[in-house]
Amino acid sequence: MxxxxxxxxxxxxxxxxxxxxxxxxxxxxxxxxxxxxxxxxxxxxxxxxxxxxxxxxxxxxxxxxxxxxxxxxxSSKTAPLCTTKDVSISAAHRGGPPYTHIVLTAKNTSGHSCEMSGFPQVQFLESHKENVPAVAKSKPAAPVVLSAGAPAYALVKLSDGGKDEQTEPVTAFSVMLQGGTGQAAVRAPGASGIAVDPAKWATGYWTPELRNGADDF
CATH class of the missing domain: 1.20.5 (Single alpha-helices involved in coiled-coils or other helix-helix interfaces)
Incomplete structure (x- = not known):
């Protein structure tokens, strides 16, 4: 068991x-x-x-x-208007002789973006205090906003280049910027300066580049 x-x-x-x-x-x-x-x-x-x-x-x-x-x-909504302290303005002959036009170059030296508004307000002569009139067809379609170091250009007509014109010599002149502040003194190109005719002068708008057609006047 x-x-x-x-x-x-x-x-x-x-x-x-x-x-x-x-x-x-x-x-x-x-x-x-x-x-x-x-x-x-x-x-x-x-x-x-x-x-x-x-x-x-x-x-x-x-x-x-x-x-x-x-x-x-x-965008022009965020970029301030350029002043004469923001840009360096110089002048050079355009074509010629005869030298009937000069080109203004405004280079942004501010270190920030700014807008070049309208056209340069140029006064050539003490005897004619009014600004050189602008040519409407040269106005660009969009605002001209310059980044740091970028240039803008404006073509300026001095005369028709005729011998019988009532021209006056100019070795330096003033430029103001629309909407901006300050006034820039610009040296005229050439050893003897330029000859301007108050009855013929005109200026184009500021543009990023000179354009054939719109800037021909």
């Missing part, structure tokens, strides 16, 4: 251990599957969040900076 009872006990213990191993194996497989599923879901959820963060962070910020830079340098 004792031998039978011991054998029964051993068999029962073996069956119990086998059942435990089976349950453990089943439970381990389910746990691994769940972990794998959770990991896949987390990875799938993390990728879009990271992409969205990159798009809304670096990409969007860079675009905004570019837009601001473009607006700051190209």
């Amino acid at each position: 004792r031998t039978f009872r011991n054998r029964t006990t051993v068999l029962a213990a073996t069956a119990t251990a086998a059942l435990a191993l089976t349950l453990t194996a089943c439970g381990g497989g389910d746990e691994g599957s769940d972990a794998k599923s959770a990991g896949s879901a987390k990875s799938a959820g993390s990728a879009p969040e990271s992409s969205a963060s990159a798009a809304s962070g670096g990409g969007s910020g860079k675009g905004t900076d570019t837009a601001k830079a473009s607006t700051g340098t190209g």
Whole structure:
């Protein structure tokens, strides 16, 4: 009886251990599957969040900076008007002889953008205090905003170049900027200066470049 009872006990213990191993194996497989599923879901959820963060962070910020830079340098709404302290104005012959025109060049030396408004207000003679009149067809379609170091140009007619004209010699003259402040003294080109006829003189508008047709007068 004792031998039978011991054998029964051993068999029962073996069956119990086998059942435990089976349950453990089943439970381990389910746990691994769940972990794998959770990991896949987390990875799938993390990728879009990271992409969205990159798009809304670096990409969007860079675009905004570019837009601001473009607006700051190209829009007359944000650029102040140029003053005679912001630009260096010089004069040179245009064509000739006879020298019937000069070109004014205003270079932005301020270190910031500014707008060249309208046309140069030129006074050649003490005896004629009025400004040289502007030619409407030379007016540019868009505001002329100069970035730092950039030039603007204006063509100025002095005379028709005829011998019978009532011209007067000019070695230096004054230029003021519309809407800006200050007055610039400009040296006339040439060793003997220029000859101007108050009945014929005219000036063009400030432009980023001289244009054939619009600047021919």
